Amino acid sequence: MLITNYLKKYWWRYALGIVFLLVVDYIQIIIPRRIGNIIDYIETDSWNLDHLKILVLSIIMLATGLVIGRFFWRFFIIGAARLFQYKTINTMFTHIIELDQNFYDKWRTGDLMTRFTSDTRQLERMMGPAVIMMVDTLFMTVMTVIAMGTFVDWELTFLSILPLPIIAIISLFFGRIIHKRFTEVQESTSDLSNITEESLSGMDVIKLYANKDTMKKLFNNSSKDYYDSYIKLIRIWGLMHPLVTFLGSLAQLFVFFFGGKMVINGEITLGDFIMTNQYVGMLIWPMMAFGFLVNNIQRGRASLKRITNVLDQERTVIEPEKKNFDFKGHFVVKNLNFKYPTSERKILKNVNLEIKPGEMIAFVGKIGSGKSTLAKLLTKLYQVEDNSIFIDNEDINNIHGEIIRENVSYVPQDNFLFSMSIRENIAFSNIDLALKAEEYAEKASVDKDLKNLEKGYETIVGERGVTLSGGQRQRVTIARALAKKSKVIILDDCLSAVDTETEEKIIKNLREETIGKTIIVISHRLKAVKNSNKIYVFEDGKIYESGTHNELLEKDGIYADMYQKQMIEEKLEEE
Numbered sequence: 001m002l003i004t005n006y007l008k009k010y011w012w013r014y015a016l017g018i019v020f021l022l023v024v025d026y027i028q029i030i031i032p033r034r035i036g037n038i039i040d041y042i043e044t045d046s047w048n049l050d051h052l053k054i055l056v057l058s059i060i061m062l063a064t065g066l067v068i069g070r071f072f073w074r075f076f077i078i079g080a081a082r083l084f085q086y087k088t089i090n091t092m093f094t095h096i097i098e099l100d101q102n103f104y105d106k107w108r109t110g111d112l113m114t115r116f117t118s119d120t121r122q123l124e125r126m127m128g129p130a131v132i133m134m135v136d137t138l139f140m141t142v143m144t145v146i147a148m149g150t151f152v153d154w155e156l157t158f159l160s161i162l163p164l165p166i167i168a169i170i171s172l173f174f175g176r177i178i179h180k181r182f183t184e185v186q187e188s189t190s191d192l193s194n195i196t197e198e199s200l201s202g203m204d205v206i207k208l209y210a211n212k213d214t215m216k217k218l219f220n221n222s223s224k225d226y227y228d229s230y231i232k233l234i235r236i237w238g239l240m241h242p243l244v245t246f247l248g249s250l251a252q253l254f255v256f257f258f259g260g261k262m263v264i265n266g267e268i269t270l271g272d273f274i275m276t277n278q279y280v281g282m283l284i285w286p287m288m289a290f291g292f293l294v295n296n297i298q299r300g301r302a303s304l305k306r307i308t309n310v311l312d313q314e315r316t317v318i319e320p321e322k323k324n325f326d327f328k329g330h331f332v333v334k335n336l337n338f339k340y341p342t343s344e345r346k347i348l349k350n351v352n353l354e355i356k357p358g359e360m361i362a363f364v365g366k367i368g369s370g371k372s373t374l375a376k377l378l379t380k381l382y383q384v385e386d387n388s389i390f391i392d393n394e395d396i397n398n399i400h401g402e403i404i405r406e407n408v409s410y411v412p413q414d415n416f417l418f419s420m421s422i423r424e425n426i427a428f429s430n431i432d433l434a435l436k437a438e439e440y441a442e443k444a445s446v447d448k449d450l451k452n453l454e455k456g457y458e459t460i461v462g463e464r465g466v467t468l469s470g471g472q473r474q475r476v477t478i479a480r481a482l483a484k485k486s487k488v489i490i491l492d493d494c495l496s497a498v499d500t501e502t503e504e505k506i507i508k509n510l511r512e513e514t515i516g517k518t519i520i521v522i523s524h525r526l527k528a529v530k531n532s533n534k535i536y537v538f539e540d541g542k543i544y545e546s547g548t549h550n551e552l553l554e555k556d557g558i559y560a561d562m563y564q565k566q567m568i569e570e571k572l573e574e575e
């Protein structure tokens with residue numbers, strides 16, 4: 001489908017390229033004949049220099065034609081293949097950027113990267129070099145054999161090309177092994193790049209665990225695998241090339257033996273003999289190309305399957321038509337049950353809650369009790385059953401997810417920043433806000449820290465945000481969420497890297513700065529969220545209890561227990 005659609009639009013590029021390729025092939029066949037003619041002409045007694053000059057000039061013109069023809073077939077065919085690769089990469093990216101969270105939960109980044117790089121390159125080879133090999137194999141072989149037969153002698157042609165099909169068989173046979181070894185090289189390359197990437201990103205962990213030797217060993221194993229797989233590939237190339245050259249020379253020997261005899265017997269001229277020799281040399285490439293062609297198509301088809309697999313992935317969240325929706329942010333959750341599409345385990349069990357516009361709500365509870373899952377469902381990252389979540393009295397399934405996410409800023413636990421300046425990171429939702437970055441940073445209590453950096457807001461955030469401390473990174477992501485100007489802000493345990501006091505201060509500050517906005521805070525520190533309008537306590541996917549801080553303390557349940565423990569821990573730390 002991918003290829004058919006492309007060919008429907010760009011077939012003319014291939015048609016033009018093939019015309020140039022055929023012209024080049026034809027000229028290649030004419031040149032040996034001209035050389036043969038010159039030799040025969042010199043051998044006659046009546047030759048004159050002017051005529052010789054014209055003959056030589058005609059060869060120069062043919063050679064110029066070759067140069068021009070070669071430029072254009074490359075331009076059209078290789079250009080079309082590269083364009084196909086470029087379009088495929090873009091089609092894949094446009095497709096996956098539309099996919100929902102479930103796709104990213106299932107697919108590994110490394111695997112996707114390979115499909116974007118080496119698989120599309122493989123496809124490019126099938127759409128470019130393979131097309132050329134096909135034309136060459138078909139036309140060059142047929143045209144050269146016909147030329148040899150008609151210009152020289154059919155019997156000599158038949159005898160001289162006898163060893164050549166063996167080259168095709170050999171290159172087909174070796175092609176399979178090369179394909180296998182090449183795949184091994186690719187796999188070991190991706191393993192090596194994986195371990196290099198991981199070691200560099202996790203260098204601080206390696207150093208902190210004083211684990212250099214283990215890492216060195218792992219790295220060495222991987223680079224040794226890479227080296228070994230390459231050597232195996234080189235070995236097979238090393239065997240195949242001399243064999244092909246040997247068979248090519250054998251064919252030329254046949255020409256010397258049978259052709260030489262015919263020259264002595266006066267059946268053909270010396271020019272015919274040289275012509276045949278050159279033609280036989282020209283047949284070696286199409287024979288080799290045949291093996292490469294089969295190989296290339298096999299690899300291309302495998303890659304095409306891997307790419308179509310990505311393009312066949314569909315959204316699991318079914319979206320209605322995107323209509324205007326007056327989003328106020330009144331959430332009602334009714335008897336909500338939820339399982340992730342990738343698992344059979346029930347994560348949320350009969351959850352009921354209500355969040356009114358302008359309120360500050362807290363989700364607290366043990367690790368893995370389902371707090372983040374509920375927050376993600378409120379932003380429609382996964383599909384839920386009908387009649388389980390309502391926003392402003394409308395079933396969430398009837399509201400387009402993009403409208404919800406335009407109005408809700410979700411700050412997740414892992415604070416990913418892009419490798420751009422801090423200013424650009426803060427203004428990520430709208431670059432026009434770049435000049436106001438300081439304002440949002442102040443609201444997120446990170447302005448002072450950023451001003452103290454040598455390049456201030458213009459500091460480029462390094463790989464995975466390493467130029468900033470954990471707490472600074474977390475607050476920059478909050479500033480980024482505030483710049484989005486949404487009606488609801490969800491802070492998903494995104495302040496764990498700052499101390500309790502700072503977390504409390506930031507949340508208090510946020511509340512004052514964002515009056516009228518709904519704030520949902522997920523936190524393990526109860527002191528930081530005790531001023532919430534309502535606190536929901538999660539336990540094993542259920543809401544165990546809810547209420548204000550004081551109400552929950554009175555209930556003397558899980559919350560009261562957790563709070564008392566945290567207070568004791570705090571006191572102990574102070575002492």
Ligand SMILES: Nc1ncnc2c1ncn2[C@@H]1O[C@H](COP(=O)(O)OP(=O)(O)OP(=O)(O)O)[C@@H](O)[C@H]1O
Pocket residue numbers: 105340342343347365366367368369370371372373374493538
């Ligand atoms: N994408 C996913 N696919 C399958 N299971 C998942 C996925 N994400 C989370 N889970 C599982 O769902 C359960 C609830 O996870 P969730 O992140 O909602 O907990 P949490 O209360 O926010 O925990 P924490 O306080 O550690 O953030 C966990 O057991 C987790 O393993």
